[in-house]
Amino acid sequence: MSEQKAGFIAVIGKPNAGKSSLLNWLLDEKIAMVSKKANATRKRTNAIVMHGLTQFIFIDTPGIHESERLLNKFMLEETIKAMGDADLILFLLPATDSLQSYKDFLSKEPKTPHVVLLTKCDKVTNKKLLEKLSEFEPYKSNFKTLIPISVKHKNAKNYLLNELQKFIPKHPYFYDPELISTQMxxxxxxxxxxxxxxxxxxxxxxxxxxxxxxxxxxxxxxxxxxxxxxxxxxxxxxxxxxxxxxxxxxxxxxxxxxxxxxxxxxxxxxxxxxxxxxxxxxxxxxxxxxxxxxxxxxxxxx
Ligand SMILES: Nc1nc2c(ncn2[C@@H]2O[C@H](COP(=O)(O)OP(=O)(O)OP(=O)(O)O)[C@@H](O)[C@H]2O)c(=O)[nH]1
Ligand SMILES: [Mg+2]
The missing domain is CATH 3.30.300.20 (K homology (KH) domain)
Known part of the structure; x- marks a missing residue:
């Protein structure tokens, strides 16, 4: 019991960054909706992932973007709530994108520690990937670690979970380890x-x-x-x-x-x-x- 770890991880990033795909990939189950079109996710969804004696509760959030529409304000609020409740934030940025959304995120001075996931790495060459990783160099005091991933690569999952485990507190499991989500x-x-x-x-x-x-x-x-x-x-x-x-x-x-x-x-x-x-x-x-x-x-x- 004393070895158990459990924690909440808020998965955030701009629309289309690959947040919902990450949850499905981690579970090997389709739990969250995914779309080529941006702003697909509206409400927080969660995926419960067991890894050794660690229970991760990943919270999928609507992509961060500005809009006047009342519904979109609700979506933004869902994301803020998830960040407030989390032990760790996973900030997702597609390897094909500029760092602007990450800079915007840092400008909000997030209090919760964060890890950056460079997503959709299958879409860039190794050379481009290395260039992108080096663009993060000036910001390295802000994040805990930076990990490139792609949902096309199944074997990266263990590595990712091993890394994330380090940032999860010792705590008895919050949920039955058999459960994959609290979603109805x-x-x-x-x-x-x-x-x-x-x-x-x-x-x-x-x-x-x-x-x-x-x-x-x-x-x-x-x-x-x-x-x-x-x-x-x-x-x-x-x-x-x-x-x-x-x-x-x-x-x-x-x-x-x-x-x-x-x-x-x-x-x-x-x-x-x-x-x-x-x-x-x-x-x-x-x-x-x-x-x-x-x-x-x-x-x-x-
Ligand atoms: N090639 C490639 N495509 C990916 C990867 N991850 C996600 N995608 C695609 O990117 C698109 C957006 O993925 P989502 O998971 O819906 O993105 P999201 O961040 O949840 O988007 P919102 O809910 O709109 O905020 C979909 O077409 C996915 O199939 C990846 O690792 N590689
Ligand atoms: Mg989504």
Whole structure:
């Protein structure tokens, strides 16, 4: 018992840095939604990873970016909360990017110690990677360590976890070591449907969509999932449904496949689409959907 370590790690970085992909990679399980499009993650998600006698709780966060939209303020607040609660921050920067987002992060004078992860290293040559690593030289008194990774390289996981272990305090496990997340299965289902929306529908529609799991009926061999996608405008509803229901069908199939994989059961899925005018800007509706904005906390970091 006394050898056990456990700690919370906030995974942060600008939209599209690879935060959600990192969680899935660490778990070897698809728990967080991933998209080519930026600003995919809306709410904090967690992945519980056991490594020897250490229990890591990785907290995925929405990418840090500035925006006036009320919903985006909620997303920023989610990230700030995760940083405040963490023992360690993992700051992610794609190897292809400039250091600007890291400099912005440092300018906020984070109190929690941090490790920098240079992500998507498979996308650059070794020479470029070395150049990028050397760009961090002037900042080395700020971070604990700097680690290049790629989710395409499975064998890097042990190295990463060995390194991170050093910064986790001795503490009894917070959760049952068998658990991979405290997320409810219905929250994961909702994220799968959101990922499908990001995959098949372009422009503003994914950002104007919210997924509610209305009901899950479980039985031994088959789960029935009833979901509603809320959009902001009537025309977005038409886009999501598609001609003769083509698009919503594709969304359903894509999400269903991921659901079947994670629960190892057959899934029946029914998705309805509803319009709730301008919900992303409406405080009352956001609160109802659990996407509440605490303005005080937001202004603290302005
Ligand atoms: N080539 C390559 N692509 C990656 C890697 N990690 C992530 N990606 C891709 O980068 C894109 C963004 O990944 P996400 O994990 O959704 O990024 P995120 O930081 O969670 O983004 P937000 O939720 O929008 O803040 C996706 O298309 C991923 O497939 C990597 O190591 N190598
Ligand atoms: Mg994400």
């Amino acid at each position: 299965m219905r929250e994961i289902y909702a994220e799968y449907i959101r990922e499908a929306v990001f995959e098949f529908v372009s422009d503003e529609v994914p950002y104007s969509s919210h997924v509610i799991i209305d009901k899950v009926e479980e039985s031994e061999k088959l789960d029935k999932v009833y979901a509603t996608i809320i959009v902001e405008k009537e025309n977005q509803k038409n886009i999501l449904i598609g001609q003769g229901g083509k698009t919503i069908k594709k969304i359903g199939i894509y999400a269903r496949e991921m659901m079947e994989k994670i629960v190892n059961k057959q899934i029946f899925i029914k998705i309805s689409v509803n319009c709730s005018r301008n919900w992303t800007k409406n405080e009352k509706i956001l609160t109802k959907l659990g996407l509440f904005v605490n303005k005080k906390a937001f202004f603290m970091i302005q």
